Amino acid sequence: MNVKIIKSAEDYEAAMARLSALMSLDPKANSKEENELELLALVIQDFERQTVPPVKADPIESILFRMDQMKLSRKDLIPYIGSISKVSEVLSRKRPLSLPMIRRLNQGLGIPADILIEDVETDSTVVDQEPEMDFTRFPLKEMLERGCFGDFEGNAQRLKEYAEDLVRKFMQDLLPKQVSPAFLRAPMHQRGDRQADEMALLAWRMCVLRQARTLNIAKEYKHGTITPTWLRELAKLSTFDEGPKLAREYLARHGITLVIEKHFKRTFLDGAAMLDNDRPIVALTLRHDRFDNFWFALLHELAHVAKHLTPESPVFIDDLDRSNPQEVEAEADAMAQEALIPEKSWRTAKVRQTLLSEDAISFADEISVHPSIVAGRLRHEEKNFRLLSHLIGKTGQVSQILSQ
Known part of the structure; x- marks a missing residue:
């Protein structure tokens, strides 16, 4: 008996020929030939496992097989799939199985989840437990319009039916599985007393992260970069016509990503400071698309990066229309205001008494900022x-400049 490990296609062909010859001999039980045949069959089987991918069971065939086993009609599938028309569409392969359907079929009919899930990137463990959130509460229509769900097509009802599949896939493309729960549960410091839609905020954060990942900023951020002097130099860029674009470049040179992402409905957002691993992201919505609001919101979020943003406090969400800020927000306000209009200069500024435009322009020239910043401070x-x-x-000035 000379059975060897199969290492090549030639070895495999020789082993199969020998197996065929031994089988034709019809060896007696416990004979040398029968022992060789059994050992050779094991060696061939091991080689085939390593080289031939396993055949993926078809989910629809598996459902039909279980229906036949349990003597179920199509009507019996309604509790697991939905209406009789949905059952018909699924069984005729015109409608894919959604995760809620898969979960019900797995729990109710005992069909293994890994057979029912066709997307190879979807972990079957998501079927084992109830979802950690109500995915239908996400702003699905707005997310679809922003391209979050690829080439998905369907009405509002279909969006709801596949909400878990779509949102999980969107998150899966952005976040490693081990990071995803941490991202979802990250403590948020939120300014403002208006109740923002929690799911809309989460969707906005994911959209910010998606956009930030597309901006290839090679420079690594160094903690301690943002100082009052650094912010003051940034504020002086407001005097240029293309100041917002120059600001984005200024931040990139220091390893900070600036993202403009429109707010979702019911979020009352002006901006946020976030961490993506160790990289700071400053995200602005341009809800008030004017120079004065852009510069104050930008410097406010950068103050959060400098003073408050840490792995333990990785997200600061700001509605700058709200008054009576908490301590960290008041600190960020003060740092931004000082960088834009130094308090020492402001105390003696003539424009505070006259409220005249020529005095506002003159004072803006004196402290090297855009006149809208002085006007915004006075109006406030x-x-x-x-x-x-x-x-x-x-309105629309900043977005127009940044889109050029």
Whole structure:
């Protein structure tokens, strides 16, 4: 008996020929030939396991087989799949199985989850437990419009039916499995007393992360980069017509990603500071698409990066319309205000008494910032939002510059 491990296609062909010859001999029980045949069959089987991919069981065939076993009609599948029309569409392969369907079929009919799941990237363990959230509460229509769900097509009802599949896939493409739960549970420091939609906020954060990952910023961020002097130099870029674009480049040179991502409905968002591993992301919504709001929101979030952002506190969400900020928000406000308009200069500024546009422009030139920043500060302090409106400019200014 000379049975060897199979290492090549030639070895495999020789082993199969020898196996065929031994089988034709019809060896007696416990004979030398029978022992060789059994050992050779094991060696061949081991080689085939390593070289031939296993055949994936067909989920629909598995359902039909279980129906036949249990003498079930199509009507009996309604509790697991939905209406009789959905059952018909699924069994005729016109409608894919959703994760909720798979979960019910697995639990109710005992069909293994790994057979029912066709997406090879989906971990079958998601079927073993109930979802950690109600995926239908995400702003699905808005997410679809932003391209979060690839080439998915369907109405609002179909979006809801496949919400878990779509959102999980979107998250799966962004976050490693071991990071995903941490991302979901990351403590958020949220400014403002308006109740924001939790799922819409989470969707917005994921969209920010998706966009940030597409911006290839090679520079590594160094903690301690953002100082009052650094912020003051950034604020001076506001004097240029393309100041917002220059600001984005300034941040990138220091390893900070600036993302503009429109807010979702019911989020009341102006901006956020976030961590993606060790890289800071400053995200702005441009909800108020004006120079004064852009510069204050930008510096406010950068103050969070400098003073508050840590792996233990990785997300700060800001609605800058709200007053009475908490301590960390007041600290970020103060740092941003000082960088834009130094308090020492502001105390003696003539424009505070005259409220005249020529004095606002003159003071802006003196401290090297855009006149809209001075006008915005005056409007806020005077609680008069008609004041110096011509210096504030038209809505849409910043997004237009950044899109060029």
